[in-house]
Amino acid sequence: MRIVKRVAIAALALMAVSGAVQAKEWKNIRVAVEGAFPPFNSVSADGQLEGFDVDIAKAICANLKAECTFTVQDWDGLIPALQAGKFDTIISSMSITDERKKVIDFSRPYYQSPSSFVAPKSAGIKDTSPEGLKGKTIGAQSSTVQATELEEKYKGSDIKLYPTQDEVNLDLVAGRIDLLFVDKLPGLEWLKTADGANYEFVGTDLPTDGVGAAVRKEDSDLRDQISAAILAIKADGTYDKINAKYFPFSIWKE
Amino acid sequence: MNWDALATYGPRMLQGLVVTLQLVVISITLGALLSIPVALARMSRSRILRAVSFGYMYFFRGTPLLAQVFLVYYGAGQFRTQLEAIGLWWLFRDAFFCCVLTFTLNTGAYQAEILRGAIRAVPAGQREAAMSLGLRPRQIFRKIVMPQAILIALRPLGNEVILMVKGSSVAAIVTVFDLMGVTRLAYSRTFDFQVYLWAAVLYLVVVEIIRRVWDKLEHRLTRHMRSA
Amino acid sequence: MDLLRLLSFGPDGWGDELLQGTWLTIRLALATVPFGLALGFLVALAKRSPNRYLRAFGNAYTTVFRGLPELLTIFIVYFGGQIALQRIVGLFSGATVEVNGFIAGMVALGVVFSAYASEVFLGAFNNITRGQYEAAYALGLRPATTLRLVIIPQLVRLALPGLANLWLILLKDTSLVSVIALDDLLRKTGLAVRVTKEPFLFFGVACLIYLALSMISSIGIVAIERWANRGLRRAS
Known part of the structure; x- marks a missing residue:
């Protein structure tokens, strides 16, 4: 058992190192959404992803000049699949909670709703x-x-x-x-x-603590870039336009 | 070991196990009661009875249990007004009941097939001998055929019980907190993969106990058939 | 008829979606069989091996995967397998591995299938008498040739009824992968239900499709069994 544990620790350490090595620019970001939570994210009749989360994700990627590819994943499986490396971030109306913060990291909130x-x-x-x-x-x-x-x-x-x-x-x-x-x-x-x-x-x-983009703990660079992008799209008016498309009032969280 | 998670969710998983066992025991018992008339109908001389029992058995043995649970649970939700009119909605409102109903219908079909095979496997000479002794058909069935058929059916019935323990895990998908349901809840809160392994151990223990008990039972019930 | 329109093929009907789901269900079941058969055969060989550890492994494998609920096996392979694989790959490189849902589903179903298949193979092996091996030996056939020309053809015939039964079970078990986000028949049906609010209609139709699949399979199985038994002369 001890050997298994050591190997696992070594593997984890190595992963952390390799994660750090990768820490440069994110040209391609794999985004996951649930696709069953209108008006935030849902699949339209012709199979297209739509909703507030999806528009925000696209705006973030545009701001970061990164290519976004979307994956649809069941809600219950989102965090395990993120940990397993199936995608890089969850932008799917996921509330920021202490329980979740034990295993994953969040960007700054991009909206709030009680x-x-x-x-x-x-x-x-x-x-x-x-x-x-x-x-x-x-x-x-x-x-x-x-x-x-x-x-x-x-x-x-x-x-x-x-x-x-x-x-x-x-x-x-x-x-x-x-x-x-x-x-x-x-x-x-x-x-x-x-x-x-x-x-x-x-x-x-x-009240809740707001909703953020979730990333793996080792991807703190991605987390910071997304947080910056959220502030940037708020500053240039993109966010407000998307907000107005779905809700007659602001859902921004300061 | 994640002791925190074990302290929080361990007792609840045991409660979930109790729910699983309740589901299995009730469904298997009701299914056994259902299987006798169905098996008899399947072998009856009436074409209508044969066709109806065949249709029932074919449907429940040919479709996935999960699909059957969805059909009953969400299907019943659609017919709420009708069910209320006949005073049955309070039953269908309950997910546990919907699962018991579906599992009973499902295992009833499988048990009927097992029973039918077993009845046919009782040698014809047994029936003929009973007839020549002047026993009436009813007596022949109850005293000669059934006891032997049940012995033949014991082994496949044991497998059916184990299949039901495993199959009952789909109840978790329609909000029942059986062992699988609690495990999913624990996983969604702790994100610790261990909880699935604990559940695996619990299921294996239950299946192994059933297997041993069943072997003992079979050994005891067939003791007259072994040569000294 | 409103209900018929819901089942039609086209933008507001769900017929094409159900068909896609059915197609995935069939593909998944077909893809699982060769994998499950190969694995099951190896496990059966392990259980017949003279090596004590191999035998113990084979028996433990069967006990575990026949004792676990299929749903749990699917979760364990889907989530656990992915985490484990990620760690193993992480040992050698920083690359991320991506296991798609189809493969994960196939592996999970294949593992369950193989546990049962190994028992079927074992039973078939036991039904081939010693005399067959001895006769082959007397004819001067080498062990590998004996296996290929004498044992396997008989094994196939003896194992076929059991394997056919496993295929029918597998076909139904594929529905469980709908819970790990694979767009099989049952999941597509669930999607249709959410949009149309017609659970009874759609789940009923899904059941009928599964029924049709197993009916078609039964016809196929009869044909295959007839082919496998062609060399067997009936004693009258």
């Missing part, structure tokens, strides 16, 4: 504190800030976690869950659809 509860209009739910939702069934997408929040604080409620947000929405309409807990902006988008017409935001929003 977490909100959605319930049927007829339910009359007002109090969304853990006490208020005791005994209720709450759904969320797994591996999200919302899922973690529910897991940690809403011990008295029945928590259901789904692979994608679409499935959470589907089960809210089916009546399997009493409420869902979601990033406010995609929630807003869903309330506008035919399915969402009978639902509303309830209770109080919970």
Whole structure:
């Protein structure tokens, strides 16, 4: 066992070294998105990636004069696949959390949106504190800030976690869950659809630390370049244009 | 070893294991009850009964379990108003129930096939001897054919139980926190690959225990068939 | 009919997407077979080996991969395999390896397939009597030639029913790769469901497609078995 461990450590050290050697310019950045989180990232009927995240990623790459190639990866597999080197960055509405920061790094945030509860209009739910939702069934997408929040604080409620947000929405309409807990902006988008017409935001929003581009820990150079690019596209007005295309208000985080 | 993760998720994984075992025990038992009439229908003289049982068995043995779970779980969600009208929605609302229902239908089809093969494997002479003793068909079936068929079916039934333990892991995809569900949750929070290996060990232990217990059972039930 | 339009081929129908998914499912299953067969054959040889360690390895391999849920094996190979491979390659160079989902899925399914296939091969080996080897030896055939001309042709015939069964299981197991983001039939179906909100229709259609695939396979299997048994004269 000890030998295996040593080999692994040596391998890791070597990887870190080689990572450092590579640390120069990023001409080609492989970007991953989930592709199932409208209006931030989704696949259109003709197979094209679209949404706020995708536009921001393209603007960042343009600013860095780098070629961007996009990969679609399931939400649950995004961080493992990043660690495994399948792509270089995740620009897919991934909230910055301490738990995630233990294994990966984030650029500065490129937008911020709180977490909100959605319930049927007829339910009359007002109090969304853990006490208020005791005994209720709450759904969320797994591996999200919302899922973690529910897991940690809403011990008295029945928590259901789904692979994608679409499935959470589907089960809210089916009546399997009493409420869902979601990033406010995609929630807003869903309330506008035919399915969402009978639902509303309830209770109080919970703030988050914002959403950033995720990179491997050893790629701190890439992280810094993306952070700089985010500030640059905000300064030259590109960001505001993209923002206006999707939302009538600013979602920028200072 | 990641002791932090083990302390946090170890107990929950054991709880998940209990859910897995519940899923398996309930489904296998209900499936066994279902398999008897289905196997009989499959061998019946009525063409309609034969066709219906054939269709049922062919469908559930020919399609992936995961697709069946999706069909029942999300399909039922679509028929909420109808299910509410007949007062069954509270059952279909529950993911655990949907999984038990699907698994029962699935294993029922496999067990019926096993049983049918076993009944056909009972030598015709047994039936003929019983008939010449003047036993009625019902008695022949219950006292002569079934006991022997079940012995023949024991081994494939044991395999079916193990297949169900493994197959039940798809319940995790529709929000059930069985062993696989808890493992996925633990992985999504810790990003430590170890948790999958712990789950692997737990599954292997369960499968091995079932295999040993089943061997013992088979050994005991067939003791009259061994020469001294 | 609205439902028929949803299944049509074209921009607002999902027929072409389902067809693409079906095609990937077929390709994945076909690609897995040679890999799984070769691996399974090697494991069977290991289990028959005079070497104690090889035998132990072969038995452990079968116990583990027949005991683990296929879903778990797929996760372990997909995520764990990738991390492990990355570390091994990292030992020698700074290059990043990319394992695509198709290969990962193929390896995972192939590993499961091989564990079962090795048992089938083992059973077939045991059914070939000593006399066959002795006769070949008496004819002066060398061991390799004996294996190629005498044993393998019989092995194929004896193993065929078991392997055919494994193929049908494999066809269904491919659906599990949908959880690792491979665009197989079930995943494409899930995509259609999310957009159209017609789960019953689409999952039902997916089941029927799987059913059709196994029906076609059964016909093929009968033909292959007839071919493999052509040299066998029936004793009357």
